[in-house]
Amino acid sequence: MSTGDGVAGQWGGSDVHFGEEGGRLTYGSYLRxxxxxxxxxxxxxxxAHDELLFITIHQVYELWFKQVLHELTASRDAMLSGELWLxxxxxxxxxxxxxxxxxxxxxxxxxxxxxxxxxxHRLSPASGFQSVQxxxxxxxxxxxxxxxxxRFRGLTAVEQDRLARRLEEPTLWDAYLEVLRKAGFDxxxxxxxxxxxxxxxxxxxxxxxIWELAEALLQHDELAAAWRARxxxxxxxxxxxxPGTGGSSGANYLRSRxxxxxxxxxxxxxxxx
Ligand code: HEM
Ligand SMILES: N[C@@H](CC(=O)c1ccccc1NC=O)C(=O)O
Numbered sequence: 001m002s003t004g005d006g007v008a009g010q011w012g013g014s015d016v017h018f019g020e021e022g023g024r025l026t027y028g029s030y031l032r033x034x035x036x037x038x039x040x041x042x043x044x045x046x047x048a049h050d051e052l053l054f055i056t057i058h059q060v061y062e063l064w065f066k067q068v069l070h071e072l073t074a075s076r077d078a079m080l081s082g083e084l085w086l087x088x089x090x091x092x093x094x095x096x097x098x099x100x101x102x103x104x105x106x107x108x109x110x111x112x113x114x115x116x117x118x119x120x121h122r123l124s125p126a127s128g129f130q131s132v133q134x135x136x137x138x139x140x141x142x143x144x145x146x147x148x149x150x151r152f153r154g155l156t157a158v159e160q161d162r163l164a165r166r167l168e169e170p171t172l173w174d175a176y177l178e179v180l181r182k183a184g185f186d187x188x189x190x191x192x193x194x195x196x197x198x199x200x201x202x203x204x205x206x207x208x209x210i211w212e213l214a215e216a217l218l219q220h221d222e223l224a225a226a227w228r229a230r231x232x233x234x235x236x237x238x239x240x241x242x243p244g245t246g247g248s249s250g251a252n253y254l255r256s257r258x259x260x261x262x263x264x265x266x267x268x269x270x271x272x273x
Pocket of ligand 1: 057058061062108116126127128129130131134231234235238239243244245246247248249250251253254257
């Protein structure tokens with residue numbers, strides 16, 4: 001309800017107080033800011049100046065991972081229910097978030113290796129390798145690899161359950177194959193899928209929605225690859241060839257993951273166009 005504030009009131013005049021109507025929801029209570037802003041606890045003692053940045057960056061990543069999972073799950077479901085425009089719309093939002101995720105590396109790179117060294121030794125054996133949401137995104141996208149679940153240490157029951165469910169449920173690629181089947185294509189073998197993709201690519205006016213969806217999936221794949229590439233170069237800049245706190249060989253291990261692609265058939269298609 002309006003309080004009928006005048007111009008003076010709009011600029012903070014004494015008679016008008018914004019945000020007091022009903023006296024219930026506020027900016028801080030809605031966004032749970034007291035809780036959110038109390039979650040940055042440093043391990044270093046005395047406190048290392050850059051550790052707040054390190055924690056904040058990772059927490060922001062995890063918030064965006066949560067959003068990405070929300071959108072990818074809905075995109076997958078939209079494909080399964082035949083709402084192709086919605087599936088594509090949500091994937092495009094994911095692309096925008098993924099670009100931000102890669103750009104965020106710039107912020108972390110304002111930290112020098114010396115300043116990282118002030119608290120790095122406190123982090124072991126914790127590592128980004130243990131990010132459950134990151135692995136959920138990989139599984140949901142199509143790169144299901146149960147060996148990662150076995151290699152995780154210290155997962156809570158809830159986290160174990162989340163990963164187990166992601167291993168069971170359909171991936172984005174499974175959903176795309178369902179789209180192909182509904183459009184009348186045979187998907188029984190890899191060869192038949194290749195043929196379907198070639199046909200779609202060769203007749204975009206007839207298969208516009210299915211083609212654009214494939215392009216959106218490929219874009220998601222490319223943006224994930226760009227993050228991996230950016231991350232490993234940052235790692236080399238920060239720790240050179242040292243082993244990782246998570247127990248891997250470090251940059252060497254990360255380089256072994258650079259060739260990962262969620263949708264190899266969409267990439268192979270390129271050679272046939
Ligand atoms: C100073 C910055 C960073 C360094 C030096 C670093 C280093 C590493 C290393 C060495 C690994 C291999 C696992 C191990 O620890 O043995 C790793 C994995 C990983 N890191 Fe980072 N990291 C940094 C920042 C980040 C950030 C900001 C994120 C964002 C969430 C992140 C996410 C990950 C993920 C998801 C993995 C697993 C990758 C995979 O298995 O393919 N890292 N990191
Ligand atoms: N694995 C990194 C440490 C690190 O970056 C990290 C440590 C704890 C939680 C998240 C991390 N981020 C990415 O791996 C290292 O070996 O220096």
